[in-house]
Amino acid sequence: MRVTRKLLLGSVVATAALVLAACAPAADNGDSGDGGSTGPSEVTVGIITSESGALASYGQQYLDGFKDGLDYATDGTNEVDGIAINVEYKDDAGDPDKAVTAAKELIGEGVNILAGTASSGVAMAVAEQAAQNKVLYISGPAAADTLTGLNEYTFRSGRQTSQDVATAGTFLDDIDGKKVTVFAQNTAFGQGNEAGVKAILGAKGAEVDSVLVAEDVTEFTPFAQQLLAGEPDLVFVAWAGATSGAMWQALVQQGVFDAVPVVTGLGDAATFGAFGEATDKIQFLNYYFPGANDYEINSTMIDLVTDAGGNPDLFTPDGFNAALMIVHAIKEGKGDVDAMISALEGYTFDGPKGKLTIRASDHALLQEMYQVKLIKDGENFVPELITAVPADKVDPAEVK
Structure with a gap:
């Protein structure tokens, strides 16, 4: 294979490094x-x-x-x-x-x-x-x-990230013609997710817009109301950091979950308790958890x-x-x-x-991906499989 590099999502990390004086020696067959x-x-x-x-x-x-x-x-x-x-x-x-x-x-x-x-x-x-x-x-x-x-x-x-984003789109029966709103922080991370959703779900016919929030914001009620006013068919949340709890709480209080499906990624077990009152309302895309299959x-x-x-x-x-x-x-x-x-x-x-x-x-x-929900198990939350998404439904765009 000989690949010509084309930039997909985000910016390539430039790393200045000197080439070793000689390439690695061939295996001594x-x-x-x-x-x-x-x-x-x-x-x-x-x-x-x-x-x-x-x-x-x-x-x-x-x-x-x-x-x-x-x-x-x-x-x-x-x-x-x-x-x-x-x-x-x-x-x-x-x-x-x-x-x-x-x-x-x-x-x-x-x-x-x-x-x-x-x-x-x-x-x-x-x-x-x-x-x-x-x-x-x-x-x-x-x-x-x-x-x-x-x-x-x-x-x-x-x-890879595009497989995550494509999985989010499978929460709608048909993404074509549907409105997807990205709710994220106005940072490189949030902007990257916005670009990813536009590139991947937009290519499948979705209308994609976004509500981007400054990283130092701590009051999220106006932004939750903005989500509702836009009347999306799906909200894709990409959030990180200490304000996550307050953000999820605002979505619950403003009735966002009652009006529209809200999807985000489910991380490792250490994050299962981080969603507060929104936990059993969120629809999670997931790469893997032990009970996934x-x-x-x-x-x-x-x-x-x-x-x-x-x-x-x-x-x-x-x-x-x-x-x-x-x-x-x-x-x-x-x-x-x-x-x-x-x-x-x-x-x-x-x-x-x-x-x-x-x-x-x-x-x-x-590879296949998963739709998951979190359910209460005693004092903890555990993931439960909704459905496995076949690999061909979430294949990343081919790089040529």
Whole structure:
């Protein structure tokens, strides 16, 4: 695959980095003695993710999934076809500069497979290093659409933002001709979501407008009234930070939920109690929660992670998928980067979310998504599946 970069949503993170003096050395393929290549005796994989910092919980979910996924994919041997798989872990602390330093160190040691990263900014920086040094890179929970089709060396083991937005649109039977209002903070995050909804749901025929709120606002009644006055068919909320509780409360008090469906994304378990009185009124789009499906491999992952002392959560599948992809790439490509890329392009496999396909043209990971609600369970709230949304209903636009 040779991809020409086209910007999708948001701005590309520019990272100044020096190219290593030499590209990563090619794998030292052994010789069977009869002219056949048996591959190297071992391959080292570099995992760069947030073990500390603001996204440490996401990093831990990924690591739990990866470690148990590697165990699962290799039957506990950490090797495939006689090739030992070694893993070296690096903490990026959510800092692109630290991630670039870690990537350079690993590549300098001869590592030509990198994976991980919870932050989109970090992932963009590592992806740049992967392209410059011709190594395979599989991003983790980082959701930025710009990673898809960024370069021929970059893949992803999780979903991307446009799949979230497309899932929001499935809460209406037919999005064509319907009015969708984005309710968000007037920040890069909010503006990015506004652009995403316009690009994705607008392309499906929706009329998209927005109510953007300054980040320092603490009184949300006028904005809730503005939502009602616009008479949308769907409200898509993209919000972050300390004012979330007050914002949701205002929507409840002003009767927004009585007038129109309100959709937002459901994050990891730590966020389930953050919606106050709105909790059982919100319709959630969701990437994953442990009870989202009854696939056998999902049950296996949950058991493996639980038995190891972890808690399966939102981004556990990203790590598990990464391990499955890496084992397949090494088995088919024997550590040679071009051969491993070819092995992954178009690859369809069973993961914790069912059947997943790596689109050959731009490396998007095609997968089902979920509609979810939160229900009271004692003193806590737990997610309950409304419906699984088939992959072809939420496929991201192809990057050409």
